[in-house]
Amino acid sequence: MMSSTESEHLIEKAAQIIRRSKFLIALTGAGISAESGIPTYRGSEGLWRRYRPEELATPEAFQRNPALVWEWYRWRMEIVFSAKPNPAHKALAELENIGILKCIITQNVDGLHQEAGSKCVVELHGSIRRIRCTNCNFKLHLSKPPEETLPRCPHCGSILRPDVVWFGEPLPKEEWEKALKLVGQCDCMLIVGTSGVVMPAALLPFLAKDRGAKIIEVNIEDTPITRIADISIRLKAGEALTKLVTFLKNLRD
Numbered sequence: 001m002m003s004s005t006e007s008e009h010l011i012e013k014a015a016q017i018i019r020r021s022k023f024l025i026a027l028t029g030a031g032i033s034a035e036s037g038i039p040t041y042r043g044s045e046g047l048w049r050r051y052r053p054e055e056l057a058t059p060e061a062f063q064r065n066p067a068l069v070w071e072w073y074r075w076r077m078e079i080v081f082s083a084k085p086n087p088a089h090k091a092l093a094e095l096e097n098i099g100i101l102k103c104i105i106t107q108n109v110d111g112l113h114q115e116a117g118s119k120c121v122v123e124l125h126g127s128i129r130r131i132r133c134t135n136c137n138f139k140l141h142l143s144k145p146p147e148e149t150l151p152r153c154p155h156c157g158s159i160l161r162p163d164v165v166w167f168g169e170p171l172p173k174e175e176w177e178k179a180l181k182l183v184g185q186c187d188c189m190l191i192v193g194t195s196g197v198v199m200p201a202a203l204l205p206f207l208a209k210d211r212g213a214k215i216i217e218v219n220i221e222d223t224p225i226t227r228i229a230d231i232s233i234r235l236k237a238g239e240a241l242t243k244l245v246t247f248l249k250n251l252r253d
């Protein structure tokens, strides 16, 4: 972590860059929801029993043992449904509200950006608040985890699955195209709480950089994005984004 004067200085510089930008977008990952109590995949809390997410969040794991994968998702759904947006989610919602932030591209499946009031949110990896049929077009929005060990489709009887993107699966075409379009328009990208290793989302910062956009990173650790970032702020998302909003508001007045 940084000293507080060092980080204040960087946040102030970030605010000036954002102030001068015309089309700011954000890219978020699991780290922005860590302060809401939702475990990230990478890091010491990224384990569930003796399994790693990469062993559970795959189509192969679901085929082999759907009950196990469902047990893990019920556990994650419980956490998500009782979680509240934290100051980092709220800061991004406020930046959109005051016209500074154009849209959020998120890898998160927890829906907390929308809960915080963000309107433009592109969900690259789906939502854990939705389930869908493995066979037909049936989809359902949830407000609590399903009770059955293996939930079944009311139309065709096939097994239902979380409406999320698993490792090895393609991203939803429409969402990916929206993300590429936003990256093509942005002149500044604020990247918060992503390890920058999950493809193809991890390409987006590099595409933005290639077209000359400024890159501002907020993460508690170095990532592969750090070396292309104009500014890297080594603080927790909540503290960093709250201060950023304060600086931006002062610059406006």
Ligand code: NAD
Pocket (backbone or CB within 6 Å): 028, 029, 030, 031, 032, 033, 034, 035, 038, 039, 040, 041, 042, 043, 107, 108, 109, 110, 111, 125, 192, 193, 194, 195, 196, 197, 198, 218, 219, 220, 221, 223, 235, 236, 237, 238
């Ligand atoms: P990741 O778990 O790979 O990386 C999390 C990153 O956040 C790390 O770089 C870590 O240093 C950083 N971080 C942790 N706490 C932080 C904090 N308080 N402030 C700022 N940064 C913090 O997450 P990822 O890059 O999003 O990729 C993992 C995949 O996992 C995604 O595809 C996503 O779909 C899925 N996922 C989603 C959730 C969620 O929806 N909340 C949770 C876990 C995993």
Ligand code: ZN
Pocket (backbone or CB within 6 Å): 133, 134, 135, 136, 137, 138, 153, 154, 155, 156, 157, 158
């Ligand atoms: Zn069905």
